Amino acid sequence: MGSDEMPQRVGSAERVTKAWRGLVMASALAAVAGLPMVHAPSSTASAQVLEPESNPAPAPGVRTSPSIQLETTTLDVGRLFDTDQPVAQVIRFTNNGTAPLEIVDVSASCGCTAGKPDKRFYQPGESGEIEVTFNPRNRNGQQRTRVTIRTNDPVRPSQVINVSAFVQKRVILEPALINFQRIAKGEGTSQTLQVTGRGEHFEIEEIAFLEGDHFSAKILSREPVEIEGEDGTMIRYTLEVTISPDAPVGTNHDRIRLRTNEGRGEESGGDQAQTVARENPREATNGAAQRPLAPIDIAITSSVLGEIVTTPDRVTLRGVQAGRAFTSQIRITHRSRGEFRILDSKVTMAGVKEEDLPGVVIQPAPEGGYRVLLNGVGPANERFVRGEIILTTNVRGEEELRIPFFGNVVNVRR
Known part of the structure; x- marks a missing residue:
């Protein structure tokens, strides 16, 4: 090899080395910037640039999240x-x-x-x-x-x-609950109940009471009506519901059961079915407009006042502490200030032995009537005190008075 060829080969090697260093630096910068990688050339080929992948992996530092x-x-x-x-x-x-x-x-x-x-x-x-x-x-x-x-x-x-x-509402009730409040013993009274159904063929077919014989009902009228916000023909029945004069003193409960022809075939639902199909096609499709309506139950409650008045009529025990004595007082008076006698008394509590029951003390009151004291001890292993005071009197129709009592028991740390 001649001495004049050596500097040329050395210079060529230096140029190749510089080119490799440049490509390495360019590749590093491209990776940081997320650009395509630049590949080093071979001794016989020029540098080649590759296309990016169709689904590249997330770049370092880029977070993924659902949405x-x-x-x-x-x-x-x-x-x-x-x-x-x-x-x-x-x-x-x-x-x-x-x-x-x-x-x-x-x-x-x-x-x-x-x-x-x-x-x-x-x-x-x-x-x-x-x-x-x-x-x-x-x-x-x-x-x-x-x-x-x-x-x-x-x-x-x-x-x-x-x-x-x-x-x-398929059938509209006004009122939805019948409540006879503070009715004097021996005095019957009445309230009206309006029952409104859809279609000119709507009818009440049967009226029944489910739990006793102290209430009765009769139909007073049947007439077509228009109700704001409701479409089509509506028929309204007005019923008179009566509590009997012999209803017992205290709270009475019953239910009126009405059977109607609402939704039963074309006789009762022709007009209604057409209206429903026009306003709500889904109803016409699944046949709901023709499905018979179940019996309608309306709750009735009454409070009949007797000659004997208990104040309060139910006792709430406050501050009952486990293992400690409690007492509560009830006034018993005659509504017309007449004379009467309390003949006997007892206390009942579910699951409590007789020797553990609260005691009752009856004292004549100077202003008339009686004071009844309920004395007991808060149970150690119960969360509640619940029971009834039962008084026996000489008043006709009110021979037995029941006064419920209730209270929470608080455990006291010693």
């Missing part, structure tokens, strides 16, 4: 009758994020139920469904409720679906 997207956040069930079956609709959702979506919980407020989705985790781009069910039973008028979905979405961890519906 839930609901198809809708409002659900309008429409118009329903309070006797209809529950209505179910489906809400779709999609994970639009870059990490698995977890459905942590699905809950619903009063009137709604929400089913859980088929699984707990959904991959990016995957969709699922949640079934929302609204139950119109025992509801009336505009209804608004909500379903809450909790997920691991860091931006929107809680999503709310607002559910609305308008519920109509």
Whole structure:
């Protein structure tokens, strides 16, 4: 090798070394910036640039997260009758994020139920469904409720679906409860009950009382009416409900049971079926307009006042402490200031031995009548004190007076 060739080869080697160093530095800078890598050239080929991958891995430092997207956040069930079956609709959702979506919980407020989705985790781009069910039973008028979905979405961890519906009564009762308050013994009285049904053929077919013979009812009138907010022909019955003069002193309960022809065939539901089909096609499709209505029960309660007055008529024991004595006082008087006698007394408490029962002391009161003292000891192993004082009198029709008592027991640290 000639001495003149050596400097040329050395210079060529230095140029190759500098080129490699430049490519290494360029590759390092490209990696940091997320640019395509630059490959070193071979001895016979020039440098080549590669195209980026179609699904590149996340660059260092870039966080991934799930993202839930609901198809809708409002659900309008429409118009329903309070006797209809529950209505179910489906809400779709999609994970639009870059990490698995977890459905942590699905809950619903009063009137709604929400089913859980088929699984707990959904991959990016995957969709699922949640079934929302609204139950119109025992509801009336505009209804608004909500379903809450909790997920691991860091931006929107809680999503709310607002559910609305308008519920109509198949049969309208005014009042919904009959209450005879503070009726004097021996004095019967009456109240009116209005029963309004749909369609000109609506009829009450039977009236019955379920629990006693102290109440009665009769039909006073039947007439067509128009009610604001209601469509179609309405028929209103007016009933007179009466409590008998021989109803016993104290609180009495019963129920009126009405049987109607509401929803039974074309005779009773022709006009109604056409109206429902026009306003709510879903009802016409599933036949709900023709489904017979179950018997209607209306609760009745009464409070009949006797000659004997107890003050209070029920005793609330306050500050009862376990293992310590308690006392409470009741006044017994005659409503018309007449004379009477308390002949006997006793106390009853479920599950309590006779020797552990509170005692009763009866004292004549200077102003007339009696003072009744209930004396006992707070039980050590019970949370409540509950029972009745039973007094026997010489007043006709009020031979037995029952005075309930109740109290919480507090454990005292010593």
